Amino acid sequence: MSTLDADLPPPRQRPWSLIERSLAGIGLSGRALVIFAPALWLIVFFLVPLAVVFGISLAVKQFGRPPYTDLLTAEDGTVQLTLHLSNYIRLFTDALYVNAYLNSIKIAAIATAIALLIGYPMAYFIARTQDPWRNILLMLVILPFWTSFLLRVYALAGFMRGNGVINNFLGLFGIPPLVMMQTDFAVYVGIVYTYLPFMILPLYTTLVKLDPALLEASADLGAKPWRTFLSVTLPLSMPGIIAGSMLVFIPAIGEFVIPSLLGGPGTLMIGRVLWDEFFANTNWPRSAAVAIAMLVVVVVPIMLMQRAQDAVVERRK
Amino acid sequence: MRRGWFLPLAAALGFVFLYAPIVSLVVFSFNENRLVTVWSGFSLRWYGELFRDPQILGAAWLSLQIAAISATIALVLGTLCAVALVRFKRFRGRTALAGMVSAPLVMPDVITGLSLLLLFVAMEGLFGWPSGRGMLTVTIAHSTFCMAYVCVVVQSRLSDLDLSLEEAAMDLGATPARVFFDITLPIIAPALVSGWLLAFTLSLDDLVIASFVSGPGSSTLPMVIFSKVRLGVSPDVNALATIIIGIVALGVVAATIFQLRARPKRARA
Incomplete structure (x- = not known):
């Protein structure tokens, strides 16, 4: 460990000791600042905006700037608070919104399952490959991960279009063109396609840690390969399955780009409904109510689930 | 291990x-024909048109600026937050801070975009700042x-870090700030680089949030x-997609080679 001493820089006066002293001068410790700066930013630009959304969801649309009614109005020296629940009542009574929520959950869940079925063998194969091939294959998974999401959806659209590559290829064999774009099918393909790397990477991380001795032991005890897979590999890769599925399912639920570029007019997804409510109908209060409902129905349960999962992991340590 | 045919x-x-959609997109970017899917000969025509399009060039420059600035702000604040959460075991509001910083990971983009837009509009009404929406609000x-x-x-990265190094420095009389800048920061530097790059890419790629919070002309x-x-x-x-994919591919290949080179060195140490 003698090299460690040599590596340590000689004590010198550094600018931050000056910063530290001047901060201490006004009664702030570095520690407080470390907590305070990100906390303040998050309160102003994360927490307060959500409160604003909740407030505006209780207003109604009006023509003007801003395009919603004030909650607080001053009249004859008294301040009046006007809250409208009409947006929320609409959410429950108009089938459009209920269907959009249910459909988003359904599409996200099915797409996640498909991504798992496609991603698992890929991750398993990569984990069983030796270097340098393993690194090359991993690189091929990571490359789309860093490539623009929007451009990959666009690439897929070009691929599935009526006169796209797939149909041109099928045409060579005299097969009539398939209608793939503007269907729910295209939305499923789109979600699986764009989020597949998010499924593969966590699966790979757990599968590569799998001890081959366990598989050999199982085989030595007479288990068939599928039996070994079901009772050894699959349970041990559960953390990867859960992590990968969450990484696909969560962004897929609120997805806007994929249903609007690949889906048809009938592809109802809640992210798209919120977008249209805001941009096409300029109904800010209604879209705020859609957002709050989405938060309560989708985001909060997911956060609670993750917390519970973290707690289980902590306890196992 | 016995290998079947199924996995390969x-x-x-x-x-x-x-890869098929990406490859076909790259190939057809060199297509002479306006119809994207009918091949009529090799041409760099669309690349030329791309570089003569002031709208695309302006938007690309704006996006690069926003990505660089917001990745840097995110790097500073995100690192501070990580240090607070990993190193300071107990402080009031720790759970709240952990919740707030991780919430955007599960928050749909449409909600983030809408909530920030409504905040900016409300703030403008109350304080007159930010006046209008554009580069500042997107950043x-x-x-x-x-x-x-x-x-x-x-x-x-921080929670994997060997605490004894920081403790040793502390025992030798270094102040917490000195320990952070001299010991912790050099060790977590690779995580900072990948964090910055991730933030840069996410910002460059974002459509939904930017659509909500940007204004006319930006x-x-x-x-x-x-x-x-x-x-x-x-x-x-x-053509634009091909250029972007090319840059990303170069970066990923370079990073992989760099990692492979670095590995034997670490094994020796």
Whole structure:
């Protein structure tokens, strides 16, 4: 460990000791600042905006700037608070919104399952490959991960279009063109396609840690390969399955780009409904109510689930 | 281990699925024909048109600026947040801070975008700031959601870190700030680099949040691409996509080679 001493820089006066002293001068410790700066930013630009959304969801649309009614109005020296629940009542009574929520959950869940079925063998194969091939294959998974999401959806659209590559290829064999774009099918393909790397990477991380001795032991005890897979590999890769599925399912639920570029007019997804409510109908209060409902129905349960999962992991340590 | 035919076949098909659309997009970007899918000869025509399109060039420059600034803000705030969460075991509001910083990871983009827009509108009404929406508001929005990703990356590196190094420095009389800048920061530098790059890419790629919080005349690159793609086929988008994919591919290949080179060195030490 003698090299460690040599590596340590000689004590010198550094600018931050000056910063530290001047901060201490006004009664702030570095520690407080470390907590305070990100906390303040998050309160102003994360927490307060959500409160604003909740407030505006209780207003109604009006023509003007801003395009919603004030909650607080001053009249004859008294301040009046006007809250409208009409947006929320609409959410429950108009089938459009209920269907959009249910459909988003359904599409996200099915797409996640498909991504798992496609991603698992890929991750398993990569984990069983030796270097340098393993690194090359991993690189091929990571490359789309860093490539623009929007451009990959666009690439897929070009691929599935009526006169796209797939149909041109099928045409060579005299097969009539398939209608793939503007269907729910295209939305499923789109979600699986764009989020597949998010499924593969966590699966790979757990599968590569799998001890081959366990598989050999199982085989030595007479288990068939599928039996070994079901009772050894699959349970041990559960953390990867859960992590990968969450990484696909969560962004897929609120997805806007994929249903609007690949889906048809009938592809109802809640992210798209919120977008249209805001941009096409300029109904800010209604879209705020859609957002709050989405938060309560989708985001909060997911956060609670993750917390519970973290707690289980902590306890196992 | 015994190998069957199933895994290699499934993996091969999976990679074909991942790459076929990208490869076809790259190939057709060199197509002379305006119809994106009918091949009529090699040409660099769309690349030329791309570089003569002031709308795309302006949007690309705006997006790069926003991405660089917001990645840097996100890096500083995200790292501070990670240090607070990993190193300071107990402080009031720790759970709240952990919740707030990780929430954007599960928050749908439409909600983040809508909530920040409504905040900016309300703030403008109350304080007159920010006046109008544009580069500033997009940068603030991107810094906020990228911060969460930086925090996760740095957090995992920090919690793997050998505490004895920091303790040794502390025992030798270094102040906490000195320990952080001389010991912790050099060790977590790779995580900072990947955190910054992740934030930069996420910002450059964001369509939904930017659409909500940007104003007239400040369309980012994804917004321009989206409106072009929505109107139908546009071969210059293929050319643009090819350039972007090329840059990303070079970066990923370089990073992989760098990692492979670095590995034997670490094994020796």
